[in-house]
Amino acid sequence: MMTDMVARIVAAPARRGSAARKQLTLAFVAGGMFMAVLDTTIVNVALPALRAHLGATVGGLAWIVDAYTLAFAALILAGGVASDRFGAKTVYLAGLASFVAASAACGLATSVGALIVARLAQGAGAALFLPASLAIVRATFDDPTARARAIATWALLASAAAAIGPVVGGLLIDSFGWRSAFLINVPTGTAAFVGAAIVVRQTARTGTRSFDWIGQLSSTAALAALCFAAIEVPARGIRSIEVVAALLFAAAAMIMLVAHERRAHEPMVPLAWLRNRVFVAMNAAGSLVYVGYFGLLFILSLYLHGALGMDARATGLALLPLAASLPFGNMIAGRLHARVSGARLMALGLATAAVAAPLVAALLTWHAPRVLADAAMIAFGGGTALSVPPMISTVLEQVPGELAGVASGLLNALRQAGSLLGVAFAGAATMLSSNLAASLWIVGTVTFATYAFAAWLAHRFGTKRA
The missing domain is CATH 1.10.287 (Helix Hairpins)
Incomplete structure (x- = not known):
C-alpha cells in the first residue's frame, strides 16, 4: 500500500505536466486555425476596399476569395496524406510557415492578379497545416470524450477568429488600409509557429506506407x-x-x-471508408453547410455595403452578431457532448440555422428593427457552430488514428469545395440580378435548402460506429 501511495505521489507531477502540455498543444495548433479563419473573415470585409483601390470587378472579388479556397480544396487531401506519412508536427510547421510568407505577399500585392496568385499560395499553406492540426489533436487526446471536448475547443477558437474578424478587419482597413487585412497574419502566424515548434510533439509516422x-x-x-x-x-x-x-x-x-x-x-483513401454510410453522410453534410454559410456571408457583405451604404467598420459591426454566435455554439456543443448524442446536436443545430437563413434575408430587406435581424444572425451562426464539433468527431471516430490526417484532409477538402461553390453561386446571383435584395433572397433560400438536407443527413446517419 505504501509503495502504491509513493508511486501515485511521484506520478502526480508528471500527470499534471502531461495535462498542461496537452492543453498548450491544443492552444498552439488551434492558433494556426485561428489565424486562417481570421484572414478569411477579414477578406470578406475588405471586398469593398479591394474594389475601390485595385479596381476589382465582382468576378475579380470572387476570385480573390476563391483562389485561396481553390488551392486549399485541391491540395488538402495531399496535405492529410503528408501529415500521416511524414509526421503531423513537421507538416503543420511547414504549412504554417508557407501561409505566413504568402500572407506577406498578399499585403504587398499591387494588382488583382498578384493578389490572386498570393491567395493561391496562402491556400496551399493552409492545406498542409489544417489537417495536420486535427491529426495532432487526434493523437494528443486518447480518451474519446476528452478528444471531443478538445475538438470543440479547437472549433471554438476558430469561431472566435470569425467573431472578431469582421470588427478587427473593419478597424484595420479603415485605419491602415486593405493591406493590413493580410499583414496581420505575419505576427500572429509567427507566434503560433514558435509555440508549436517548442510544445507540440511529433506524431507517429506511417513511413512504410507507399505514397500514392x-x-x-x-x-x-x-x-x-x-x-x-x-x-x-x-x-x-x-x-x-x-x-x-x-x-x-x-x-x-x-x-x-x-x-x-x-x-x-495502398490507396490514398481506403475504399472501405466510402462504404461507411456515417463517414460519407457526415462529409456530405459538412460540404452542404459550407455551401450555405459562405454563400450567405459573401452576399451579406455586398448587401450591407452596396444596398445599405455601410463602410468597412460598419459592415464588420453589422456582421458581429453572426460571427460572435459561432464560439458560443461551439462551447455549448463541447459541454453537451457527454449528455446529448452527436447526431441530435447536429440535427438540432442545422435545423435551427436552416430556418434562420431566409429570416436574415427577409428582415434585412424589409428593413425590420435591427435587433430582429441580429437575433436571426445569432440563430444562424449558433446553429451552424453547434453542429460542427460533433460532425468532426463523428468523422474521426470512423477511421484508425494513424489515418486521421487523411480523414481530416478529405473532410476539409469537401467543406472547402462547398464554400467555393457557395461563393461562386452568390457571385452568380449578384451578377445575374441587378438588385442586391433579390440576390440576398435567392442565396438565403438556397442556404435553407442546403442546411435542411444536411440536418436530415445528420438525423438519419449521424450515429457513430467504428
Whole structure:
C-alpha cells in the first residue's frame, strides 16, 4: 500500500505536466486555425476596399476569395496524406510557415492578379497545416470524450477568429488600409509557429506506407478543375470553352482516380471508408453547410455595403452578431457532448440555422428593427457552430488514428469545395440580378435548402460506429 501511495505521489507531477502540455498543444495548433479563419473573415470585409483601390470587378472579388479556397480544396487531401506519412508536427510547421510568407505577399500585392496568385499560395499553406492540426489533436487526446471536448475547443477558437474578424478587419482597413487585412497574419502566424515548434510533439509516422502519386495527382487535378469551373461559370457561362474544358478534364481525372484506387495496393483513401454510410453522410453534410454559410456571408457583405451604404467598420459591426454566435455554439456543443448524442446536436443545430437563413434575408430587406435581424444572425451562426464539433468527431471516430490526417484532409477538402461553390453561386446571383435584395433572397433560400438536407443527413446517419 505504501509503495502504491509513493508511486501515485511521484506520478502526480508528471500527470499534471502531461495535462498542461496537452492543453498548450491544443492552444498552439488551434492558433494556426485561428489565424486562417481570421484572414478569411477579414477578406470578406475588405471586398469593398479591394474594389475601390485595385479596381476589382465582382468576378475579380470572387476570385480573390476563391483562389485561396481553390488551392486549399485541391491540395488538402495531399496535405492529410503528408501529415500521416511524414509526421503531423513537421507538416503543420511547414504549412504554417508557407501561409505566413504568402500572407506577406498578399499585403504587398499591387494588382488583382498578384493578389490572386498570393491567395493561391496562402491556400496551399493552409492545406498542409489544417489537417495536420486535427491529426495532432487526434493523437494528443486518447480518451474519446476528452478528444471531443478538445475538438470543440479547437472549433471554438476558430469561431472566435470569425467573431472578431469582421470588427478587427473593419478597424484595420479603415485605419491602415486593405493591406493590413493580410499583414496581420505575419505576427500572429509567427507566434503560433514558435509555440508549436517548442510544445507540440511529433506524431507517429506511417513511413512504410507507399505514397500514392497517381491518386494524389488525379485527385488534385479533379478538385482544381471543378473549382475553376465553379468560379468561372457566373462570368463565362456554362457553355463557354473554358468551363466545358475544365469539366471534361475534371471528369477524366475523376475516372482515372477511381480506376487507380480500385487497383492500388495502398490507396490514398481506403475504399472501405466510402462504404461507411456515417463517414460519407457526415462529409456530405459538412460540404452542404459550407455551401450555405459562405454563400450567405459573401452576399451579406455586398448587401450591407452596396444596398445599405455601410463602410468597412460598419459592415464588420453589422456582421458581429453572426460571427460572435459561432464560439458560443461551439462551447455549448463541447459541454453537451457527454449528455446529448452527436447526431441530435447536429440535427438540432442545422435545423435551427436552416430556418434562420431566409429570416436574415427577409428582415434585412424589409428593413425590420435591427435587433430582429441580429437575433436571426445569432440563430444562424449558433446553429451552424453547434453542429460542427460533433460532425468532426463523428468523422474521426470512423477511421484508425494513424489515418486521421487523411480523414481530416478529405473532410476539409469537401467543406472547402462547398464554400467555393457557395461563393461562386452568390457571385452568380449578384451578377445575374441587378438588385442586391433579390440576390440576398435567392442565396438565403438556397442556404435553407442546403442546411435542411444536411440536418436530415445528420438525423438519419449521424450515429457513430467504428
